[in-house]
Each structure stands twice: as structure tokens, then as C-alpha cells.
Amino acid sequence: MPRQVDREARREQILGAAVRVFARQGYAASRIEDIAREAGVAKGSVYLSFGSREELLRAAFDGLADRSGALLAEVGRHPGGPAERLAFLVRSAMELLEGERDLARVLLDVWSAGARRPAWIDMAGFYREYRAVVAGLLEERDAHAAAPAVAPSAHATVLVGAIEGCVLQWLFDPEVELGPLVEPLVTLLVPPRA
Template sequence: MSPRSMSKDEKRAEILDAAIRVFARTGFHATKIEDVAREARVAKGTIYLYFDRREDILDAAFVRFADGVLTQMRAIAKAREPALSRLRSIVEAMLAGAQSGPDLARLVFDFWAARRIGGSGERPGTPVDFAGIYVEYRQLIGSLLEQAKDEGAVRADVPEDTPAVIVGLVEGLLLQCLVDPGALTPSRMAEPALAVILDGLAPGAPH
């Protein structure tokens, strides 16, 4: 039986998988297009059929990671559970995602380092809606906090920027886990993070 031919989307995904593995092993800046082609077992020219530049591959890796996190967050936000339980699950999912896909998670921080952030928050020519991704993170968390207020599960005067603080806390923990994996793991960080978040949001917590 002859091998099944791949669609363009499947081939692009295969090349992206190979690039993620190489970037995770050697780092984005040390990786050349030839290295990606060798890992994907294709000619160098084939890479350019799908990605114009090495940076475009990194952008695509970030989009895959962010889409995966957002898909989980949307599903959790729609669950029929108390809002605070859903918030807890979202924080756990964000941390667990890094542990289940460490290569992809590690690339997120290469993405941050490689970007040339300008006044608009975007690198010229990038297809990534960087700000929009974080807007949705904050909106999902903010909606759960509003629901939790209505349920009496959190204090009524939760500061408006609390969703940004929660996202920042989780991503800061992920960074520490990635640079010092021998001492810290995302799964261990979930409970301390939730204790800080939930204790501070509890009704009657000091302002």
C-alpha cells in the first residue's frame, strides 16, 4: 500500500513539530533552517513553502501554545460548577499545560526573548495578535471573578486589574519552572499559587 499523501496543513504541522523539538533542544537563536529541515526530513526549500522566516516558525509555535491554553480555558469557563472552582481549574490547567508539553512551553519564553516589542506591542510583519491573546486570558478570568462575586465567593471589591495579576503570577511561576526544573515543577506550584490568589480574594480578606 502506498503511503497516504499529506495535506498542506498536515505537512505544515509536521514541520512545526520538528522545529519545536529543535528549538527546545538547542534554543531558537542557535537553530538554523537547515536544522529544522534535517529534523523534519525534508529539503531546506520545503520549509520555505510553509514559513518565510525562522521567526515565523517561532510565531506559529506560540500561537499553537496559546490556542491550546485558550481552548482549555474556554471549556472550563463554560462548565457547570461554582465560579471559584472554575477559576481554580483554570490556574491548574495553565500550569499543567506546561508540564504536559514542556518543549512548547519553553518556546514561549524564546518567543518573548526574540520579539522586538514596539509601541504597538507587535514585531513588524508578525501575524500574532499578541495583545489580543492576553485580552482573552484576562476576560475569561475577569468573567469568573464577576460570577464569583455574585455567588458571594469572593470579596465585592476585587481590584479591576486582578485578572492581569493572576496571569502574571502563573506565567512568572512557569518561567521559574523552566529555568530551574530541578527545583520547581508546575504541578507543585499550583497549590501555593491558588493559596495566594484565593486567600486574597476571600470575603473578609484584608485590603
């Protein structure tokens, strides 16, 4: 009797291999053969699961977007006031990114390709969503204060930029660990309750 292959598990195996290969070799230099070898499958299996390198890249990006969207939705359900939810967002976003080092490298590689990057990778939209959630939490917090402590949209941009700056240092410098940077970010960038 032929062995049954769990198609979803095979897709995840191939996708994980693709992200590792893209991170190690760069997206432009990676070939389907490299991905198949990394996944331990035949080249045809890659094409059965994903039609192209770009489809693999898109699946990886969509997976991160889904995980980020779930995180942003969870922020709204998190108990506590706006400051507690904002601290939860910072901690959770950093934890998510820490588990996605290879994918973060791939996105940086693809983003740096400029005009050659796929049009469907909308990093501006990705950041816009995070900034909107942060600004909303800051506005909610400041609604009860005599005067706003910060300009919500500017503060949101600084907070997202600080997270990204930490991630870039973590990607470039093997001596930088992301985990220990979480609490300093929370202390510096999450305004205390009024």
C-alpha cells in the same frame, strides 16, 4: 507506486521539530537546515510546508493561541460556580503549559528579543484575555457577596503573574516541577465560595 505523504502529519512533524530546534538553539540562531535535520526531512520539504522560519514561529504561536482560546471557552462551560471554574482554569492552564515546555522557552526567547520580535506576537493581548476571564469569574462570585473579597482586575493580574512566575522558575531551574505547584496556586489564589 509512490508513497502517499499525509501533508498535515508532515506539517505537524516539521512544526514539532522547529519548536524543539528553536528551544534548543534560540530562534535567531536556528536555520531551516537545522529544522529539516531534526524532522528527518529534506530542506525543500520544510519550505513546501512553511515558507520561512517566521511562518514556522507563527504557526507555533497560533497553535498555542488556539489551544488557549479553547481552554478559555471551556471554562465558561465548566460546571459549578465561579470559584470552581476559576480553579479549573488554573489547573487546566498549568497542565497546558506543562505540555508546552519547548514552546514556552521559544516564546520567552522571542519576547526577550525586544524590538526585533515579530509585531504579530501579542503577548499583552494573550494575557489580557486570561485576565478578563479571571476578573469576570471574580466579579460573578462577588456579585452575591455583601462586599467584594478582592479587586477583580488586580487579583486577575496577580493570579496570571503567579502562574507565569511558576512557569519561569520551571523553565530556568531543572529542580522545579510544574505539576506540584498547581494545588498551592489554587489554594492561595482562588477565593473560596462566599
